[in-house]
Amino acid sequence: MPAALIPRDEVVRRLFDAFRTFGYEGATLARLSEATGLGRASLYHYFPEGKDGMAREVIALAREWIKSNVNAPLVNVGEPATSRLKTALRNVANGYDNGRAACLINIFGIGDANDVVREALRETASLYSHGFERLLLDAGVQKSKAREISFDTVIQIEGALVLARALDDRSVFTKRIQKLEKQYLELIG
Amino acid sequence: MPAALIPRDEVVRRLFDAFRTFGYEGATLARLSEATGLGRASLYHYFPEGKDGMAREVIALAREWIKSNVNAPLVNVGEPATSRLKTALRNVANGYDNGRAACLINIFGIGDANDVVREALRETASLYSHGFERLLLDAGVQKSKAREISFDTVIQIEGALVLARALDDRSVFTKRIQKLEKQYLELIG
DNA sequence: TCGTCTTGACCGAACGTTCGATACAATGTA
DNA sequence: TACATTGTATCGAACGTTCGGTCAAGACGA
16 A cells, blocks of 8 residues: 555545544544555654644644635635625535535534644634635625624534434535525625 | 432433533543443443443433423413523523533534434434424414524524534623524514 | 655553442341 | 341453554665
């Protein structure tokens, strides 16, 4: 299994998938090894700080994903607000595999994570809502209202993911995304 | 440590707290033992089916909690709809310790639970929204709308819990409960 | 040959689970 | 009343397995 064939970014992406599927405690080294195709020891070559280091890099990947797939489209001033919103929500739906995949912001919030992870989690969650807030501000929505709605957006995304998983019904998630789009279009359309 | 002093119900309640705090994988026998004051072996006297059996009883407790603390108040036809709603939402806030405690519907939805747990989870989540749906139907809201709003309610509760934990800010949850109350009062007030 | 990468054996600790023994109150028997 | 029996609750110790993590040695491309 020549690991040089899979670039480091791809390794982190596979770790990301494993963590969001099994949770932090459930993502054992055996599973992380299987998910990446790398031996346990090889993983420690790439991530000398072990499982914790992998988790940190995975969170960093999540943050970058939000930046480029959610926030960047939302603040892309070259486009009209409505299409910016649609692009972002489409990316959100795809990013969670239409409700099949969990969100790291939820996953890593369970149990007792260390301080570094907790802080990264807080930043990432905050970042998430800021993108939507910016869009609303651009569209002329007043500050406090924009803040409230953007928080509400992330709450609905996270909540829909939880309920879709519990009910084993992905449409709970996809329908909620559609409803979010409608709500936004009423505001900024 | 004479365990006869703590009734079985109390043991299950403490297990409930441990599971929702640490997650299924994170709730090790050592932690469950510490949470209950019972030795590991003693836990197997009460729960011959082990950790899995404990999880099932804990989910059953959650279901009973929803029935008596959320659904029962919501369908209490002796009271006006508005006070029914207020009672239920107050109980919800208390039940999650104002956003400090996680929801089992989320916790047990992570990782690969067995079929029995998955089914219990689905029933419990479904039960949760049904209470709110009933209230709305009683207040004259039409069927499809009631269904949509009741789903939305559970989504908001779950999402707010996730975000409050990630941001380490309980007010995210309590404010959302207040907002839910306001939304309902506009509908049924 | 040098440095990067992989491998498989290995570590101590913790995992979920089981076991045998014990303490004790309730019940049966004389 | 006296003693044996039974059933419940608890414990410490240990089971085999897996955990996260380490190590020395070798494979392989530059």
